Amino acid sequence: NAGVTQTPKFQVLKTGQSMTLQCAQDMNHEYMSWYRQDPGMGLRLIHYSVGAGITDQGEVPNGYNVSRSTTEDFPLRLLSAAPSQTSVYFCASSAALGRSNYGYTFGSGTRLTVV
Amino acid sequence: GNSVTQMEGPVTLSEEAFLTINCTYTATGYPSLFWYVQYPGEGLQLLLKATKADDKGSNKGFEATYRKETTSFHLEKGSVQVSDSAVYFCALSDLAGAGSYQLTFGKGTKLSVIP
Numbered sequence: 001n002a003g004v005t006q007t008p009k010f011q012v013l014k015t016g017q018s019m020t021l022q023c024a025q026d027m028n029h030e031y032m033s034w035y036r037q038d039p040g041m042g043l044r045l046i047h048y049s050v051g052a053g054i055t056d057q058g059e060v061p062n063g064y065n066v067s068r069s070t071t072e073d074f075p076l077r078l079l080s081a082a083p084s085q086t087s088v089y090f091c092a093s094s095a096a097l098g099r100s101n102y103g104y105t106f107g108s109g110t111r112l113t114v115v
Numbered sequence: 116g117n118s119v120t121q122m123e124g125p126v127t128l129s130e131e132a133f134l135t136i137n138c139t140y141t142a143t144g145y146p147s148l149f150w151y152v153q154y155p156g157e158g159l160q161l162l163l164k165a166t167k168a169d170d171k172g173s174n175k176g177f178e179a180t181y182r183k184e185t186t187s188f189h190l191e192k193g194s195v196q197v198s199d200s201a202v203y204f205c206a207l208s209d210l211a212g213a214g215s216y217q218l219t220f221g222k223g224t225k226l227s228v229i230p
Contacts, residue, residue, distance in 0.1 A: 004158075033217075042204065042222035043159075090158055094216075102208075103149055104218060106158035 002026050006091050006107035013081040013114045021076040021110050023091030029105070031094040032074040036060065036087040037109075043090065049074055081114045088112070117142045121205050121221035128195055128228050136190040136224045138179075138205035146207040148172075148181055148188040149218070153202040162190075162203070195228045202226070 007022045025032065033048035045058030049068040063085060065077040074093075078085060088111050092104040122137040140148065147166045151159040163172030168183035177192045188205060205221040 040222060043220040045217065048217065092159075092218075102216070103151075103161040103164060104159075106160070108156075108158045 004091055004093055004105050004107035006110050011112050015114060017081050019078055021089055023074045024072050025093040029093035029095050033092050034076045035090045038087050083114045086114045117207060117209050117219045119205050119207055119219055119221035121224050125225040130197055130228055130230050131194045134192040134195045136203055138188045140186050140207050142207055142209050144209045146209040149206045150179055150190050151204040197228045197230055200226055200228050
């Protein structure tokens with residue numbers, strides 16, 4: 001019963017480097033999303049997807065790309081890392097399409113530091 | 116747009132004290148309301164939820180009542196334990212694009228319970 005799996009748990013990047021944060025879920029959820037968590041800011045939505053092949057921007061999409069080739073996977077790509085992207089990143093999934101009362105299942109997070 | 120406002124933390128209580136964390140919301144629709152809890156180093160977990168006015172969500176001794184007239188969803192517990200130390204997030208779920216329901220989070224309230 002894995003739920004939502006995020007890798008890696010920790011990562012240090014140099015400014016300008018690129019990387020991909022992985023997210024996989026085994027619950028056949030249609031909805032997946034990426035949030036970043038910063039002190040005093042709560043969680044802010046980066047990108048989300050309502051199914052394979054469909055993605056859309058959230059509140060803070062700049063500097064990030066996503067794709068959804070399968071129901072299970074929703075990777076987040078940092079194209080050219082900047083210190084402002086230092087944060088904790090959470091992936092979440094839900095069976096919430098069309099149903100407002102479903103909660104989200106969160107991964108355990110990736111702590112990213114850009115130096 | 117939608118927004119969630121939580122009381123500022125941190126909150127420090129002695130074991131067995133009464134807990135209230137205030138949460139108010141602004142929404143254009145008729146949202147579902149949630150409380151999530153984040154233990155140190157972990158992702159967010161759903162604590163409780165309510166989907167319509169006057170509903171009471173409850174779990175692990177925590178309760179919250181959906182008050183439409185005051186647009187509030189305050190979290191309460193009669194007797195806190197050291198193990199309740201965590202960050203608590205209030206959230207609402209409302210209709211977004213492509214038939215999906217998205218969560219909007221408050222900034223979180225850190226609770227520390229001392230023996």
